[in-house]
Amino acid sequence: MRRDIFQAIADPTRRAIIALIAVQAMTPNAIATHFDTTRQAVSKHLRILTECELVKATQEGREIHYQLEVQKMKEIDQWLAQFRKIWEGRFSELDKLLANMKTKKK
Amino acid sequence: MRRDIFQAIADPTRRAIIALIAVQAMTPNAIATHFDTTRQAVSKHLRILTECELVKATQEGREIHYQLEVQKMKEIDQWLAQFRKIWEGRFSELDKLLANMKTKKK
DNA sequence: AATATATGCAACCGTTCGGTTTCACAAACA
DNA sequence: TGTTTGTGAAACCGAACGGTTGCATATATT
Incomplete structure (x- = not known):
């Protein structure tokens, strides 16, 4: 499991x-209603x-925000x-030109 | 194949x-010397x-930059x-507070 | 012409991913 | 206390990932 931020945001559902x-904290169930998958899949995300x-979880009774x-x-x-x-x-422009010249010179 | 930017930058080698x-255009071979994999693997990336x-490719003789x-x-x-x-x-602070209040109110 | 160099592509392989279904468990409620 | 509700974990599955090896092809070099 690599599990860095870049791998995390690679999945469109996760984004x-x-x-x-980002707007406001939500429970897994509430989140799941916004998507076309099972609650369990959301849970895995x-x-x-x-x-x-x-993401940070905060328990509140049986709900987790x-x-x-x-x-x-x-x-x-x-x-x-x-x-x-x-x-x-x-x-951008100038240095890319210089970089190319340096390459071609060889 | 999803193949969007976020998936592209998910891999550390690709990053x-x-x-x-970013510094200057390079050939696959030149790039491969910087990594611990085969040239073919770099080619796939x-x-x-x-x-x-x-990324944009520019052919120059038998080399591709x-x-x-x-x-x-x-x-x-x-x-x-x-x-x-x-x-x-x-x-951040104020609105997160408001968001939480709205949630608790229920 | 023969050889070396630079590159992409295809086939294969083990691992990870994202999803589902099933189950377990704790909190809330009747 | 029995039932409903909110949640995570485990087992399984097909697809995609990242890598390798082997091959094909085109351009340089001798």
């Missing part, structure tokens, strides 16, 4: 769950999301940061 | 390849990255945007 509970700490750990989402943002430099900056 | 060619248009399609990376950024609102804004 939808994340978006759902929640387990994966919990394992990589993207799952809520998004927004902080963890920052890790994706941090990984993206290195590329943001490229697509934002003037960097 | 490493992306980071590598490149195929997946190409299919979801994260793969280069990152930085634009495509923005799509991840765009998906992340909805959560950035939450983790950045004052939004």
Whole structure:
């Protein structure tokens, strides 16, 4: 089991769950009504999301409320940061040209 | 085959390849030397990255140069945007409180 | 022309994934 | 106390994943 954030958000259902509970904490049953699968399948997704700490569970009687750990989402943002430099900056055009020249020179 | 960006970046080797060619375009052979797998395995990764248009191939004689399609990376950024609102804004604390109250009220 | 180099593709293999069905268990309710 | 409700865990299944080995092909090099 790899179980890192990137593997967690790879599944479209899981991304939808994340978006759902980002608004407000929800129980597995409530979440499941939004999808075309069994409650158990949703439960498995929640387990994966919990394992990589993207989601936090809070028991309340017999109900369990799952809520998004927004902080963890920052890790994706941090990984993206290195590329943001490229697509934002003037960097892009000039340096890509230089890179290509260096390659062709050989 | 799902083959969307999120599935593409789920694999750590693929993320490493992306980071590598972000700096400058590279051939499959050159890329493969950076990893502990066969050239063919890298080739398969490149195929997946190409299919979801994260990477662009340019033939040059018998060599093929793969280069990152930085634009495509923005799509991840765009998906992340909805959560950035939450983790950045004052939004977070107050609204999470309200969301919880609304849940408990029932 | 013969050989070496750069590459992709197909077949195969063990593992993981995402789903279902069945069961177990604790909390709430009658 | 018996029943309903909310939930997780286990066993199973077909599909996809990530890797390897072997082969085919086109371009360079000798």
